[in-house]
């Protein structure tokens with residue numbers, strides 16, 4: 001990335017795939033994506049139109065592009081998303097969007113997307129995991145793309161646990177993980193409320209078990225309530241060994 005390059009790219013939807021009842025994958029194509037291809041920064045800022053009911057393909061190149069780039073365009077909003085997969089040489093990246101009940105601009109963009117629609121992407125941003133022998137990765141559907149990408153790229157000999165909370169079994173999306181890592185899926189109950197005890201309690205136990213070891217890394221993301229619930233249990237853990245991030249707030 002050159003000094004002048006703020007990482008902003010105009011991207012075009014090439015495919016739309018419903019992976020699960022509440023998950024839609026968009027493949028976005030753009031130029032010069034190599035600097036997004038890093039496990040050190042897993043996420044991007046997604047810039048989409050904020051006009052309920054407006055067609056999502058209206059972000060034209062030109063003056064509106066410049067407004068978008070400088071964040072000055074009144075009808076464009078920014079949300080954070082994870083690069084689920086990227087092939088920089090082929091010029092595409094995949095983003096998996098949770099289709100939630102109170103669809104905001106980003107969710108609406110994904111829901112209505114069709115090939116040819118345009119959005120902005122900038123970054124990359126956010127941190128990946130640090131090197132360790134034992135990992136705990138836990139989160140809800142919004143964290144699933146990051147957890148899957150991390151798990152698929154960890155060395156094959158690491159150990160650990162993965163816990164993911166979804167609305168139900170139909171929203172579980174398979175991914176590869178090292179043989180020494182268990183994957184536990186938890187159904188959220190009540191179904192459309194914030195993180196349930198069925199998720200918070202086992203993850204809290206695993207945080208404590210993990211922190212009793214030596215060479216570990218804990219990665220947690222999801223709704224703000226989960227972030228708050230885990231925070232006290234992470235207080236004594238060095239910042240170099242854990243990440244706990246609220247991805248959205250009810």
Ligand SMILES: Cc1cc2nc3c(=O)[nH]c(=O)nc-3n(C[C@H](O)[C@H](O)[C@H](O)COP(=O)(O)OP(=O)(O)OC[C@H]3O[C@@H](n4cnc5c(N)ncnc54)[C@H](O)[C@@H]3O)c2cc1C
Pocket residue numbers: 043079080081082083095096097098099100101102103104105106107108126141142143145146246247248249250
């Ligand atoms: C670093 C990072 C990476 C992220 N990666 C992803 C990703 O890969 N995939 C993904 O789907 N999300 C991801 N998120 C979460 C995503 O940014 C938020 O869910 C975002 O609020 C969605 O924007 P929106 O415009 O659809 O809704 P907003 O306009 O932000 O919110 C509208 C309403 O919807 C509610 N809401 C927002 N998100 C959810 C949700 N998931 N479930 C239920 N209600 C919700 C809000 O409380 C609000 O009432 C990530 C967040 C961060 C910080």
